[in-house]
Amino acid sequence: MQDLPPGSAKSLDAKPHRSLFERLTALISPEPENRAELLEVLQDAHERNLIDADALSMIEGVFQVSDLAARDIMVPRSQMDSIDISKPIETWMPDVLTTAHSRFPAVEGERDKVIGILLAKDLLRYYAEESFDVRDMLRPAVFIPESKRLNVLLRDFRANRNHMAIVVDEYGGVAGLITIEDVLEQIVGDIEDEYDFDEAEDNILSIKDGANGARWRVKALTEITQFNEELDTHFSDHDADTLGGMVANHLGRVPRKGDSVDIDGVRFEVLRADARQVHVLLVEKLPSAFAADAS
Structure with missing residues (x-):
């Protein structure tokens, strides 16, 4: 009996034998050529229990993120919870406690004049220090256009370690805000924590x-x-x-x-x-x- 070349047995064991039917199917079944066909393949795989519903949902979410722009999921300007630092801190502190957000856009007099982002945890110093200037606590605000794609925004969020961006319209006015959580929810579904209200x-x-x-x-x-x-x-x-x-x-x-x-x-x-x-x-x-x- 002729000896096999070194490594041949290992390679044969590593690649399972396919039936004639499987090989013919591979020849006549074209590979997906676009996103729609790929999603159909994935949905068929789910129906055959090759991937579960959660996995399919997240894969579909990844595709959705590349299709959506900031305007599609942003919190509209009318729904934004912001603080006006031109007013005494005692006037807006109750709203901070009520909404329980971790970050707030800081405006000066009007909603279009966003001058920074205030982290709620930084307000602890208000109770601990005798002299407290809220302007010194502000972090730089990031401004993005309404048309910015969510996949690009998510990459920027990760690269810059930023969690919130202010969305502006074509005239430079504030259109809304968006957070990294908003983007991630398009992939993994709603993220609820102890501060979310239903x-x-x-x-x-x-x-x-x-x-x-x-x-x-x-x-x-x-x-x-x-x-x-x-x-x-x-x-x-x-x-x-x-x-x-x-x-x-x-x-x-x-x-x-x-x-x-x-x-x-x-x-x-x-x-x-x-x-x-x-x-x-x-x-x-x-x-x-x-x-x-x-x-």
């Missing part, structure tokens, strides 16, 4: 107007009754209790990121979803809906 009023956030006018970023778990009350709509909650359930019913499947559906004059676009459910929706009333409301 309040109903946080479910619907007004964001910058779009081509059709007012827009809202809405949690998919928002109850339809609450949505109807706040946006003056008349959706039925007979078949579903939440907006995410209503959108899934209309699509006939679990919604995916980028899906869009028009229901009774209102457009629902899926901003974030995983293999199991939709998480965040972009909502806007279509012109026909405004005309119906006016009549």
Whole structure:
């Protein structure tokens, strides 16, 4: 019997033998050529229990981060919790204690004049020192355009060890703010800690107007009754209790990121979803809906 070359047995053992069917399948099944095809392969792998739902969700989240910009997930200017250092510290300290954020944009007189970022932990010195100047405690503020991609922003956050950025519009005005936690949540889902509040009023956030006018970023778990009350709509909650359930019913499947559906004059676009459910929706009333409301 002829001896095999050195290392041959090891290499044969390392590569399992494939059946004829598997080899033929590899020849006729093309590799994914774009992102959509790759996601289909991953979703098929999940359906065959090769990867679990959490893994698929995070992979999809990575793709979403490269598609979204700061304007898509920022906290709008109207929802920002800031401190006005032109006022005595006693006037805004109760708000700091109530909101319990770790960082606050520091403004001087008006919201567009952000002069720095104040870390809540630095306020401990206010109680420990006789002389305390809040301006000396401010960290430099980072300003970014609304169009900045989240994957680039995340890289900058990591490189500069920064956790918050102020989003500005094309005219230099403050449009909102964004944190590293906001970006990471697009990948791993909602990050909740002991300071997060699950309040109903946080479910619907007004964001910058779009081509059709007012827009809202809405949690998919928002109850339809609450949505109807706040946006003056008349959706039925007979078949579903939440907006995410209503959108899934209309699509006939679990919604995916980028899906869009028009229901009774209102457009629902899926901003974030995983293999199991939709998480965040972009909502806007279509012109026909405004005309119906006016009549």
